[in-house]
Structure formats: C-alpha cells, structure tokens
Amino acid sequence: MTHTRYRIAEAGEPRRFPPEAMARIEKILTRYPTKQAALLPVLWVAQETWGWISKEAAEEVARILELPPSHVDGVLTFYTMYHLRPMGRHVLQICTSISCHLAGAQRLIERCRERLGVGPEETTRDGRLSLVEVECIAGCDRAPSTMVDDTYHEPLDVAALDRLLDRLSQEA
C-alpha cells in the first residue's frame, strides 16, 4: 500500500481535460453499465494527459463520473501505478520479487543509488528519472526484469544498467 500525499497543485495547472481526452472518456463510458466502472480507465486518461494525478485532476474525474471525491481518493491511494506527484521524464521500474531477487536485482537498486543518488520512489534532481521498486512483472525467466516507462528491459545486469542510464542521461 502506498501512502503518498497529494502534492498541492500549482495555480494555473489544468483542471479540465483537453477535447481529445474528453472524447476518449466519452468512448470509455459506453463500455460500462455504470459510470463508476469507468473510474480506473478515466484515471489512466488523466495520468496520460498530465503525467500525474493532482488533487484538482482527481476532483475533475469525480465530477465527470458523478462520484464523491473521497471515493476517487480512496481508489487513487489503493493502486500503486497512479502517480500522485510529478514523476521524472522516465520511470525506471526494477522488479525485486523472488526470481529477480535470486538473480541479483538488489545490485541494480544499489547501482542506481551510487550513480544517481536516488533510492526507490525518488526522482533525480534534474527530473530525468524516477526509480521505482516494483513487485513481480512477469519477466521471471529473464531476471532481473525491469521496465523503462512502458517497455521491458530484461535481463538487466549492472553493465547493461550502466549503458541504459548513459543513454537516458544523454537524451536531450
């Protein structure tokens, strides 16, 4: 369970979905018999729109789906993949569940700490990378398994991690 608090949204941050996101939401609503059932997919739209879900964004979702904001809040804090604060430009997830643990996943976490000065659930000061320790992502035969944003990078040893971090740090 995560217990991350909302970051207080800055003035001027968007509260209304752009038209293309609204069109997606309208389409999602046709697939379910209740508005509430669309909550997880609509929160995904929010995260894809703004990169994270602010209190204001959550309130807007609640308004659209006619739900109490407290219900949306409860859901947001239950699931680990909704970001309740801004993340780095890229998110590196390292699996540390048993098969990856047996393959030395902890060394990758240590290496990130050495090179980037951040631990799990932290973002580098330049905002390029957030590190996340994740539970089993079904990459156990190519352990240790990792993901950068929505793409698997596996198996990843320390040398391959170094190359990956080099590449990410050289990106414009």
Add this chain to the structure above:
Amino acid sequence: MEPVLTARIGKPDSRSIDGYLADGGYGALRKVLTGGWTPEQVTEEVKKSGLRGRGGAGFSAGVKWGFVPKDTRGKPVYLLCNADESEPGTFKDRLLMERDPHQMIEGMILAAYALKCRTAYIYIRGEFYLGARILNEALEEAYAKGFLGENILGSGYALDITVHRGAGAYICGEETGLIESLEGKRGQPRIKPPFPAVSGVFAAPTIVNNVETLCCVPHIIGRGAEWFAKIGRNEKNTGPKLYCLSGHVNRPGVYEAAMGLQLKELIFGDAYGRGMKDGRKVKAVIPGGASANMLTAVEIEDCPLDFDGVAAKGSMLGSAAIIVMNEDTCIVDAAKNLSKFFSHESCGQCTPCREGTPWLYQVLSRIEEGEGRVEDVDLLARICNQMANGMTICVFADAAIAPPLSSVQKFRDEYQYHVEQKRCLVGAKALVAV
C-alpha cells in the same frame, strides 16, 4: 506431447488474425455457431474435458460455468478474463496474450456463448502495456471480421469484449477483488457466498476465468473433449499445461507439457530447464508461485506437476510458477523477500492479514540481519497460525504464511543458526543477492 497452447508462439505472424485464420483459427467458433451447438453443449464438452482452472485454484471450468443460474431474473451474465497475472514467478499469461491473442479471444467468445453472455471484459494488469495494446488491436481485427459485435457469423449471437487495465494491485487477481476493481473501487475481496456465478460484477451472474483456461477452450471444442482428456497424468489432471520455470536453473522459461510433468524432469530435462546453473545442488523449490509451500530437495523426487500431484506433497500447483533455489540460497532471506511482497500487497481489509503480514516481514528482517532472538523462530509459526485458516475474507493470508511457515518447518536449522550465531548458515551474509 506436441505443443497445443504454444504451437503458434514462434511464428512471425502469430499475433495477426490472418495468421491465426491460416492456422485454422476461429474454426471452433465457426463449428459451434454454424453447427447448431447450444450453449449447454459447449459447457458439457468443457466439463467432459476435465479442464481445471489454470489460475491457481484448479476448479473444474465446466462445473463453474454450470453455476450460473438458469433464470437470471433479467440480469445479464458477465464473463471476465483474469489477465492480472501477478503471482511472483508466473509469466505464462503474458506470453499467451503477447504472442497469440486470438487464441484467447476465441476461447472467450466460446465461453461467453456457453454462458449466454453479451458483455465480457479482459482485466489485464496495468504493467502489461504491450499486452493491452496487442489485445486491443486483436479485438479490432476480430470485430472487423465479424467474430465480435452484432450477429456473429450470422448466428444472431452478439458479444462485446473490452480490455480493462488494472493499476497495480496483486489482490485484483483474486476473483472478487477483480470484480470490485472492475466496478471502479478499491480491489478488496468480498465475502462469499454469494459466489460470483450468482452475484458478481454489477450484482449480476459473473464467471471469472484465467487466460490459460480460456486458451484451452478452442482446442477442446475443435478437437473434442476426449482428445483433451487423454492428455495428462490421469482423468483428474487433464490437458496441456504451461509451466513457468525460474530461479537457479540453466534455462528458465515457459514450457508446455502434458499435465503431470515430473518436477525433476522440468528442472533437469534437456527439453526444459537443463539442470542447475553452475552445477549447484537444489536446496528448495517453490512449485506454485509465492503462495505455495516450499519443497525440499528430497520432496521434489517423484512430484508430478499437476493439481493433485503437488497437493500430495503438501504444497500446491497454483499458477505453475516453479522457482528453484540452489544450495547457496539463504532460506531466511528468501522468506523475507516473499514476506515483503505479501506485506506490500495486503489490501488491508482484515486485521489478521493487515497486521500479520508486516509483522512477519519485520521478524524475518531482524533474523536475517542478525538481530533475531531465539524465540523468534517459534514466534513466526505462531503469527502464521493466527492469520490463516478462515480468519480472513480471502485466501491471501493463507498464501502469505506459506513461505515463512513452510521454511521454518523444513529449514529450521538455518533459522536456528541465524538467531544463535547472528549470521547466515550458507556463508557470507545475503548470499542470495550475490
């Protein structure tokens, strides 16, 4: 055994509907919808095949379908595909969905027809971005070819399937947790009864089936229940099975074999794991994912990997995630890692589980770190016994106690050594991670 579920996986066009059709795909659906099969006949055929749920519980799929009331009092019936694969060590459903999505979709349409269901959902875990994308593309293809939507193959039968992404919660793989999550709530399991077949999602009759279970269905209908039932060790453990092999073996991977493959054959066989990495010895094997009791090197002798074979050894086949640990593995460290997982994933609804899982992790951590007390070993067992066997709404707590309790019972000497010598029996500390 010739591969069944994985037969198309290596092909370059294994994802496309044209490739699937060229290999005879959607033939079983055509057989049913244009051959005058009734929904009941489909259920009967699946019952006869002996197909047992591949998600972990091993309950007869056909019998489960039969639990949907004949008179649903005007309520629709829902079919949910459980694609939330998140049991540590399990990676077979990801393969099936990413490489051969139409096999699963055809299985879903057949199951939905049997259940007289017109709306089905694929609940896929949030991390499977690629799987969700592939399934959405495959669904579009299936709609375009008339296998989904209104009047499928001119039969008058209509079905819609929607991909629904989870957002990171292991408990949503539990069927009532999945149902709650699909309704747009926290994924906290429900008390049963009522069972989902009577009152599930949106308070309507609901059947939840695992990806691999549904993938078996086109083959059962296409080639017949008798053909399916002949595969496997005995009439109670039938069909082809995917085994997820990981850990300290030479060749980890997903392997398909007839239900009942010998565990040692899976680890050492040339067609499978090809033995232990660096020639080390086996210390322990987890035969069915993080929730299963560990087996010792002695217990893996003559252990057929099927529901009853592994149960006879005091563990379970579960999701068929076989995790192999070598002699250099610190068993306390492994149990600590597994307990961390359960502590993180407890949904927090029931006190014994919410409080028990972090407590177990805490005690295991201090033993592993050389801060343990002699009485801690028995304390672990005591905590476990207070958490499970009907103390909670779902079986998560029963799963959470499996690693610490089975390892304390079977590797007590290692725990003892840790608390007495303040170091690890297998040598340098934290050998597991080295």
